Amino acid sequence: MQCPIIAGFLVILLVELLNVLQLLCSCLIHSSTRISGRSLVQVSKMAETAVRNCSAKRPGVGLGVIVTDSLNPSCVLLGKRRGPVGKGTYQLPGGHIEFGETWEECAQRELMEEAGVHLRNVHYASVVNSIKLEENYHYITIFMQGELDRDVSKEPMNMEPEKNEGWNWVRWDSLPPEDELFLPLACLRQQGYDPFKGLSNGT
16 A cells, blocks of 8 residues: 555656756756846745655554454454553554565564464455544554464463553444544444454354
8 A cells, every 4th residue: 555655755756856957957048157046046946845745744554453253253352552642542453564564464463463363364354544633643544354263372462561451352333432442443433344244153
């Protein structure tokens, strides 16, 4: 998901630089000895624009994991945030995608780091665009879904107590109200996404 964002940024930067070069060439053609004061101002402003575009703020990209379990039908793994962002709201496991990492690899790594468990049947679920400008928050979150691999995993453990109060199995249709959910999860609920749709056993 990052590639289109990076490509767009590079195209904008290239266009700005080409505009500056065009203006410089035009000035040199019309004046063999010097660039007029007005042209210098124009060049300066366009250069400033290019610099601003280089440092423009971009949305973050995160990944959330919908974890299901055969021993807990219709339930997902849910925790409560302790970090400064979204403190006190309920969240799914997840984090940031590392450079060179696939979505599936990120889901497996985050589950091991946060809950000490492995997943199977990991697949794409959905994506949300979460914006809360008053909190300076804008994230694109990819959601992956997978089942707890009971062959190699026991019950999830709270591996990062400084970030999370603990993990519990909670029925998807009994999640806390949206205003108590971490924003990406709230957006996923607003989408109407159902991880158990079409599954007879709720796993």
